[in-house]
Each structure stands twice: as C-alpha cells, then as structure tokens.
Amino acid sequence: MKEFWGRNQAWLTPFLLLLLPAGLFLLVIVSSTVQSIWLSFFDWDGTGPKSWVGWGNYVELFDDPQFWVSLKNNVIWLVLFLLAPVFGLALALFLNQRLPEMRFVKSVFFIPLVLAHVIIGVVFTWFYDPTFGILALAFKALGLQPLAILSDEHLVTFGIIVAALWSQIAFCLVLFLAGLSQIDHELIAAAKMDGASGWRLFRHIVLPQLHSVTFVAAIITVIMSLRNFDMIAVMTQGGPYGSSTVLAYQMYDTTIFSFRAGYGAAIATILFLIMSVYIAWFLWYTLRNEAREQH
Amino acid sequence: MFERDSSIRRWLVGMALASSALLTAGQAQAQQTLTINTDRSGAGQKAAFNKIVADFEAANPGVKVNVNYSDVESYKTSIRNFLVTSPPDLAFWFTGARMRAFTKRNLFADLTPFFKANQLNEPMQPFLPAVTDNDKIYMMPTNLTTWGFFYNKQVFEKAGITPPTTWDELMAAAAKLKAAGITPFTIGTRDLWANDLWFDYLDLRINGLDFHMRLMDGKEKYTDDRVKKVFTMWGDAIKKGYFQENASSYGWQEAIPFLAQGKAGMYLLGPYVLTSLPADVHGNIGFFKFPVVDPAVPNFEELSINGVGVPAGAKNKELAQKFLAFLAQPDNMIAFAKAGAVIPARTDVTIKDDPFAQSQIEHAKAAKGSSQFYDRDTDPEMAQIGMRGFQEFLANPDREAAILDRLEKARARIFK
Numbered sequence: 204m205k206e207f208w209g210r211n212q213a214w215l216t217p218f219l220l221l222l223l224p225a226g227l228f229l230l231v232i233v234s235s236t237v238q239s240i241w242l243s244f245f246d247w248d249g250t251g252p253k254s255w256v257g258w259g260n261y262v263e264l265f266d267d268p269q270f271w272v273s274l275k276n277n278v279i280w281l282v283l284f285l286l287a288p289v290f291g292l293a294l295a296l297f298l299n300q301r302l303p304e305m306r307f308v309k310s311v312f313f314i315p316l317v318l319a320h321v322i323i324g325v326v327f328t329w330f331y332d333p334t335f336g337i338l339a340l341a342f343k344a345l346g347l348q349p350l351a352i353l354s355d356e357h358l359v360t361f362g363i364i365v366a367a368l369w370s371q372i373a374f375c376l377v378l379f380l381a382g383l384s385q386i387d388h389e390l391i392a393a394a395k396m397d398g399a400s401g402w403r404l405f406r407h408i409v410l411p412q413l414h415s416v417t418f419v420a421a422i423i424t425v426i427m428s429l430r431n432f433d434m435i436a437v438m439t440q441g442g443p444y445g446s447s448t449v450l451a452y453q454m455y456d457t458t459i460f461s462f463r464a465g466y467g468a469a470i471a472t473i474l475f476l477i478m479s480v481y482i483a484w485f486l487w488y489t490l491r492n493e494a495r496e497q498h
Numbered sequence: 499m500f501e502r503d504s505s506i507r508r509w510l511v512g513m514a515l516a517s518s519a520l521l522t523a524g525q526a527q528a529q530q531t532l533t534i535n536t537d538r539s540g541a542g543q544k545a546a547f548n549k550i551v552a553d554f555e556a557a558n559p560g561v562k563v564n565v566n567y568s569d570v571e572s573y574k575t576s577i578r579n580f581l582v583t584s585p586p587d588l589a590f591w592f593t594g595a596r597m598r599a600f601t602k603r604n605l606f607a608d609l610t611p612f613f614k615a616n617q618l619n620e621p622m623q624p625f626l627p628a629v630t631d632n633d634k635i636y637m638m639p640t641n642l643t644t645w646g647f648f649y650n651k652q653v654f655e656k657a658g659i660t661p662p663t664t665w666d667e668l669m670a671a672a673a674k675l676k677a678a679g680i681t682p683f684t685i686g687t688r689d690l691w692a693n694d695l696w697f698d699y700l701d702l703r704i705n706g707l708d709f710h711m712r713l714m715d716g717k718e719k720y721t722d723d724r725v726k727k728v729f730t731m732w733g734d735a736i737k738k739g740y741f742q743e744n745a746s747s748y749g750w751q752e753a754i755p756f757l758a759q760g761k762a763g764m765y766l767l768g769p770y771v772l773t774s775l776p777a778d779v780h781g782n783i784g785f786f787k788f789p790v791v792d793p794a795v796p797n798f799e800e801l802s803i804n805g806v807g808v809p810a811g812a813k814n815k816e817l818a819q820k821f822l823a824f825l826a827q828p829d830n831m832i833a834f835a836k837a838g839a840v841i842p843a844r845t846d847v848t849i850k851d852d853p854f855a856q857s858q859i860e861h862a863k864a865a866k867g868s869s870q871f872y873d874r875d876t877d878p879e880m881a882q883i884g885m886r887g888f889q890e891f892l893a894n895p896d897r898e899a900a901i902l903d904r905l906e907k908a909r910a911r912i913f914k
Contacts, residue, residue: 250582354745460878461879
C-alpha cells in the first residue's frame, strides 16, 4: 500500500483532492442540467405524471409573444451590462490615488456589493415611486411631471438595469482595483520618462496589463446579466404585464404559478444554450492562453 | 500518519460519542410536535393565532406547536414546494380552484370523516362547496373576506357625495371627485390581483353568477359579447381618468395611504384596508357595497373563503385534526376572524362587540349567491394571464380587443 502511494503520489493526490469538488459539480450542476433538458421534452405539472411532447414546448415557445419580449429584454440587459466594466475601470482609476481619505471613499463605493440584490431592488422601488420617491421629488423640483418608470412598459427594463448596474459596477470596481495594484510601476515610470502621459499612457501601458482582469470582469458581467432575477421579481414581478420579464423570470413564473415544469424547462434550456456560447468562448480563450504560456 | 497521531484518533472518537449522546438525549426528550405553515401573518391575526396555539398547548401537555408565518405573496410560491417536499401538519390556503389545483394532484388529505366526527357539516354548510372536490372535503373553512368600496368620509363630505347605490351614481360621484382634484378610485396593481374585483363585480352585476362561474370554468369565451360589455363599462371609467395613475407602480397595500390621506376617495378592496391603517384613522373610513349596475340582475357578491388543510404527506395527521377541532370552536373562530377584519366561517356565530364585523356578516348573508375571487375560481395559469391582461387594460384601455383576444387564446389552450 505504501509503495503504491509512494509511486503514484504525484497524480493520486490531485485526483483525490479533486474528487469531492468534481463529484459535487457533476452531481449538482451537470446532472441537474441534463435533467432539465430532458424535462423540456415533457408536459409536466410538477407533481403528477409526465407526458411526452417532443419538441412541442419549443414550438409553443417560438409562437409565444412573451418569449420574444423576454429575449429582447435579455439582449438589452446583456448590452447595457457591459457598461459595468467600463464604469468600474473608470472608478478604479479615480480611486487608485494614494490619499489618506481614499480608504474611506473606497469602502463607501464597495457598499453596493455587500447589499443583497433584493434589498437594492426594494430600495430602488421606493426611489422610483411616482408620488413619494426621491426621483419623483427631483422631477417636481425641476418643474417636470414625474415619470413612473416602473409602470412604463418602455422604460421599466432600463429602470431595473440601473439598479442592477449600481451593484455590478461596484463588483467590477473591486476587480479593477485589485488589478491596478498589480501593475508594474517600473513600466509606468519608464513610459513617463519617454514622455507618455494621459490617454496614451493608459491605452498602451496600463490597459494591456489589466488584460486578464478585464476578461474576468467581462465574463462575470455577462453571466450576471443573463442570470438576473432577484431585482425583476422584487421590483416589478416581471411587469407591467410582462414587459420587464427576462427568460430567467419567465421560467420561474411558468413553472411555479402556471404549473408547467416542462415549458419552464424548455425556457431554461434556451437560456442555457445562450450562456453556453459565452462559456465555450471563455474556455477556448483560456485554453489558448494557457497553451501559449506553456511554449 | 494516523498511527502516530493517536491523540487525534481519540479526539475523533470522543466527538462521535458526544454527538451521538446528544442526539439520543434529544430523542428521549422529544414530545409530539405539530408544524403549521400559515400566510395569515398580519399583526392582528398573528397575535390571535399565537393565543389559540398557546391555549391548545396548555390543553394538551406534551405537545409543542411550531407555527411558520409567511407573507401572503411569497407563500403563494412556497406552498407549491413545501406541499411536495416537506409538508407541514397543517397548511393554511385559499379554497375553490386554488385548493383544487392541489387536491387534484393528491396533495391534501381527505377530511370528510373529520367533519362528520366533529359535527361541522351543519354550521359550515354554505362554505362546503368551496372546500369540496369530487364529493370529498379537503379543507376546513376558517373565515371569509368580504369585498366592497372603502371610502374616505371626510373627502365625501367635502365633495358633497353620499355612498352611491347604482353605477350611474358611482360615476357621478367619481366625476365630482375628479373635478375637485381627488383621485376617485385608488388601486395598486403591481401584485396583479386588486384589479380582479373590478372585473368580477362588473361581470357579476351585468351578466350574473351563472355566466361568471361558467367563464371561470373555461366554458365561455373571453371574446363573448357579454365579456366585451364588462370591458366597455370598465374602460369607460378608465378613460375618464377615474383610476389611480401609474397603478402598476404600487402594490395593493401601497395604494391605501392615498385613501387615508384624502388624495383618493374610494378603494374597491377588502377589510385589509382597515388592518393596514392605524386604529385612529378607522373612524374616517366607511364602507358601501358594489352598486347595482343592472337592476334585473340579483345581488351576487364576491366572498372569498380561506381555509386550512392537512397535507397528504403530513406526519401527525391525528394531532393536526385535533388542532382543527380546537380551532373550529366558535370562540376561537371568532377571535381569529375578528383579528383579521374578516368574518368566521360558521353560520351559528354572531360578533356582538364589533359593529363593522357584524355588518359584514349581514352583508354576506344578504348575498343571493357568491363567487370567490377571479384567481381563486379559475385555473391558476388562466388567472395569471387574465390578471396580467387586466393590469394592461387598466393602463391601456384602448388595447381592449388585443387583450381579450390573448385571454381567449389562453383559455382555449388551458381548458381544452
């Protein structure tokens, strides 16, 4: 036994250590995903018998106007959420100064990150309240008619995205501050001696060194935009009349309130397919980089 | 490694022994525990229910009752889960189609023998149809919510209005209020269901109970002329601007302050209006029932019956039924109902010291027939789609045809 261990320790140790996390991943993530995709081919109310419908759920989905509204909203979320790394980086550059007050200022900017999304959603609902909310009061102070953002089918998604961005920007801020603290100061000093400053310094010296951090921030932002559910559920319940629903919320609503687990699973599968585009790209990119580094 | 550290081994064995000792000690002291899940968590009803629970524990030594309170909206989601995965011994819920959604999936236990053994069939007779599915009784009715117009007395006085008894009078009152700069009807539609009252009552008053229940059962079309009549009348009031602006920004509860502060005149809702307001304002809030629209149609009302059932997977069914029998006693039923400004589901009780509650009992008794509530009478999925349609109609009354079309498509698919 001891000899076996001695000879194979090099691969046996990582294998055993990985067994638990890999096992959990297979059990919780992979098997659940496979089960959901399998469910999407049935008509099931969640507790009774299942009946096979093949592609029926998907055919109905493409005919469902709510699905297209959800998809459109998902695209809007995706595009607007990409502003989070941009603002996060801008804030990080601003906060990366060696002033004594900066510690306090940084912690204030971190606060959105530690608040639960549900709380952020509730508070923003009060903020947007068309009679008593701060936004309404600001409009009135300027002499304008207050906008009921959460009641307007055209503005509601943007209203919720603002609330979600508030928290996502803080997240990107943390990542970029960490990244900025890692950059090579000698390179910056050398560049300054050569006469680089301002935008050119940023674009050619700082930004390339933030490459991997930017990548991580972008990927996580994309995933968070597709995943977002808490704020929509709390602020508008997908309304008004379904105009702020996204795929994640529609999947929850049809499964729980309409007792249609099969249909909900079909929506979940579509969401998974959209996400897997990004996951595939992420894996390809990372593996390509690692392959490069090994040469 | 393990041979060397026998101290670690001894520590591990010691811990195992200690924890198993704790476990067995816990089992030895275990009493009977009754788990109750309820959404009746308003301050008044929570206190009243806690007292009933304490009284039950006192009358039954060795029994511990755990009550899990939840807010009404999230309970609607969680009950779907816990009835299947971790059923309590008693679960409070709505009756009618809401109950049948679960009984047809065999998630509640049959209570017909319980009713017979405790002689509850007679005092609860008018409420039994709501808790019956396939000739078996599955829930015990606890109390019923009455619905109607709650109005601000001072606002009415100032505008020179008296509570209207016909639709025309209601519209005239609304016009006067609007001219005085007050919102005639306040309403919060973010959580969807407050609108149902307008649709239900107009349908009951124009087309009668029979047609309404057939529509709920999916046997009539949403594009039927009679439904269009309801929408036309409702749309008329909406287009005149009589309803709260941006209603979908407010939950049903958030729209109540407008009534109390005199910014709005009336709210078609239930007694929650009173339980949501501090006691010192109650004197200023009056009640009148939904006015007559067509004098040829009898006086049908909306009476929503709440109940409690024993989940099919409950572990302590006998103890649960014992608690139900205790709760069914007239004094407990009255206390529980009064605390929530609803009326108890027993025909043999009167509430002597609360004139408002007694007036609601008379109001319920005077009804020639009743429906429960849109989202309790019709299929849950149809209810979701219908309620979203009403929410959209309130904000965009000119989309009437498109909305009715959509509802009809959903009805055809769901009730095939």
